[in-house]
Amino acid sequence: MTFVVILLYKGVIIPQRQLFRFLIIIIGLILLAAPILSADSLDVATDSVQDVAGQIITDSVETTTSTEEVAEDSGWGYRTERNNALFLMVLFSVVILVYTRWAKQGKELFLRKINGLDEVEEAVGRATEMGRPVLFVPGLQELDEIETIAAISILGRVARITARYDTPLMVPVRYPLVLAAGQEVVQQAYIEEGKPDAYNVDMVRYVAGEQFAFTATVNGYMMRERPATNIFMGAFFAESLLLAETGNAAGSIQIAGTAQPSQLPFFIAACDYTLMGEELYAASAYLSREPLLLGGLKGQDFIKILLIAAILIGVLIVSLDIEAIAELYKSLFVSV
Amino acid sequence: MSWVEIVQIWLVAFVTLSLFSFLYKDNPFYRLVEHIFAGLSAGYYVGLIYHSVILQTMIDPMFRNGEWWLIFPGILGALMFSRFSKNYGWISRISLAFVMGNTAGIFLLSELHGKVLPQVGATMRSLNPQHQADGWTGVLLSLLIVVGVVSTLIYFYFSKEHKGVLGGVAKVGIWFIMISFGAHFGYTVMARISLLIGRVQFLIFDFGNSIKELFG
Numbered sequence: 001m002t003f004v005v006i007l008l009y010k011g012v013i014i015p016q017r018q019l020f021r022f023l024i025i026i027i028g029l030i031l032l033a034a035p036i037l038s039a040d041s042l043d044v045a046t047d048s049v050q051d052v053a054g055q056i057i058t059d060s061v062e063t064t065t066s067t068e069e070v071a072e073d074s075g076w077g078y079r080t081e082r083n084n085a086l087f088l089m090v091l092f093s094v095v096i097l098v099y100t101r102w103a104k105q106g107k108e109l110f111l112r113k114i115n116g117l118d119e120v121e122e123a124v125g126r127a128t129e130m131g132r133p134v135l136f137v138p139g140l141q142e143l144d145e146i147e148t149i150a151a152i153s154i155l156g157r158v159a160r161i162t163a164r165y166d167t168p169l170m171v172p173v174r175y176p177l178v179l180a181a182g183q184e185v186v187q188q189a190y191i192e193e194g195k196p197d198a199y200n201v202d203m204v205r206y207v208a209g210e211q212f213a214f215t216a217t218v219n220g221y222m223m224r225e226r227p228a229t230n231i232f233m234g235a236f237f238a239e240s241l242l243l244a245e246t247g248n249a250a251g252s253i254q255i256a257g258t259a260q261p262s263q264l265p266f267f268i269a270a271c272d273y274t275l276m277g278e279e280l281y282a283a284s285a286y287l288s289r290e291p292l293l294l295g296g297l298k299g300q301d302f303i304k305i306l307l308i309a310a311i312l313i314g315v316l317i318v319s320l321d322i323e324a325i326a327e328l329y330k331s332l333f334v335s336v
Numbered sequence: 337m338s339w340v341e342i343v344q345i346w347l348v349a350f351v352t353l354s355l356f357s358f359l360y361k362d363n364p365f366y367r368l369v370e371h372i373f374a375g376l377s378a379g380y381y382v383g384l385i386y387h388s389v390i391l392q393t394m395i396d397p398m399f400r401n402g403e404w405w406l407i408f409p410g411i412l413g414a415l416m417f418s419r420f421s422k423n424y425g426w427i428s429r430i431s432l433a434f435v436m437g438n439t440a441g442i443f444l445l446s447e448l449h450g451k452v453l454p455q456v457g458a459t460m461r462s463l464n465p466q467h468q469a470d471g472w473t474g475v476l477l478s479l480l481i482v483v484g485v486v487s488t489l490i491y492f493y494f495s496k497e498h499k500g501v502l503g504g505v506a507k508v509g510i511w512f513i514m515i516s517f518g519a520h521f522g523y524t525v526m527a528r529i530s531l532l533i534g535r536v537q538f539l540i541f542d543f544g545n546s547i548k549e550l551f552g
Contacts, residue, residue, distance in 0.1 A: 085449040085453060088452075088453070089444065089448055092448070109495075110495060110496070111494050112495070112498060114494070143432070143435050143439065144435060144438070144439045145439070146439060146440070149436055149439060149440065177416075177432065180416060180419060180432055181432050183419075184429065184432065206378075207374060208377040208378055209378060210373070210377030210381070213370075213373040213374045214374075214377075216355065216366075216369070216373050216374070217370055217374045219370075220366065220370045223358075223362040261520055262523075264517055265517040265520050265521035266524070269521075277492065278492040298495060301493055301495040304493055307452070307456055308489055311459045311485065311486060312486070314456075314457075314459070314460030315459075315460055315462075315482055317460075318460050318462040318464075318467070319463045319464045319467070320464070321464065330457060330460060333454070333457030334457060335449050335450060335453045335454045335457075
């Protein structure tokens, strides 16, 4: 599937100019096919019961299908009970594609100021003035985590700035795949800035596979090399405060970003700027202002508004006790 | 207490105290332990990955169960070694593209299905006191959840400046976020303190007893 997507994107299967139309047709076909395929799901009764207070509860577990049948059906095949997810995924994809197209056509897309991200360039500038390095930690997860991919994407933007100012960059990583991806994006950034010779393969360095061995090494580096700027982006766990507090003690300007709710308070306490959750994913688009990424971000914003509307409508339906549609409406948001 | 145990305890105590010495400042003891730790973990992970990934999930299923299709992920993994070549290093990008593409695709559906849908569904709470077992208290709690979710979503809305009504709602959202962080902070600090207590107990009891054992 991935190969097909890559080939489509590269215009091997069909010309890139027609890709958008092709996608729209495919999405349209799926949308048309979904109700037909979901016909079976109408037979799967979703029992709704009323609790003591009379509130409607949709029990997604109680279906006419037995557990054994579900287990047998859980292999390959079309899962009709997940039509809601398919519908929303297609809807979200269409919204993002439309916004991306508008962005590519040059339509003005406004993004509000995100404080932490505005400071990235200034923080790298500070490191340049002080003649000290910039430390970028892309989290402690493998490349199969979306936070790591977001961090690698931000690393590309940061590397462009360090390349522009000839500022030393140090990127310690915990996994070999992150090492490879990190080296690729940093090298690309230096090439794009017209300074391929300034790129050094050791800028992105494998440190240790064990969480606290990695932390101990990075902490030691911070105290010995005293980087002027520390940027922590990606998935962090118990080491978040150890890293941020050491960086604080070393007198570095610190910008952190993670989607781990349990670690965000530590970054907020010990760093100068913190990107919370979604801001981490928005960072790449915000920093690069590339139409493709901007379109994606605007599309996500539109989806948020849709979700808010869906929640408020749902609250209204449930509160007013409109039984006829409450069950159907709530079943759209049941995860099976 | 045997001599072997005493040596083990002293070694662990030395490593623990060397790492704690970083609280004062960077020093040779910390550096020694840091390098041992990093080196050991790198070596350990090579062995671990060889056994748990290459042997257990590829070689064994291929030769014992005839799962020959595993050759394809194996080839993708082997392509990573092309990074050692200057001329053919680009080949490793195929594996990287595969991992990154797969991750994005899998997460799109798993996040939607596992988090977005259930959370949106769970937020649709009745604000009618007749539907709540606790009457108006239940309504208030439900209202808190609805307002919290909606205002937090508004905070993460990037397409408009946070001014006027939108700014006010976003401010409510940031209050909810900060209260949640405060709870997380307290909870995590408690867990860390229990870890510290474990280390201090080791130093006082195990290490202390070994000193008594040695010096009477």
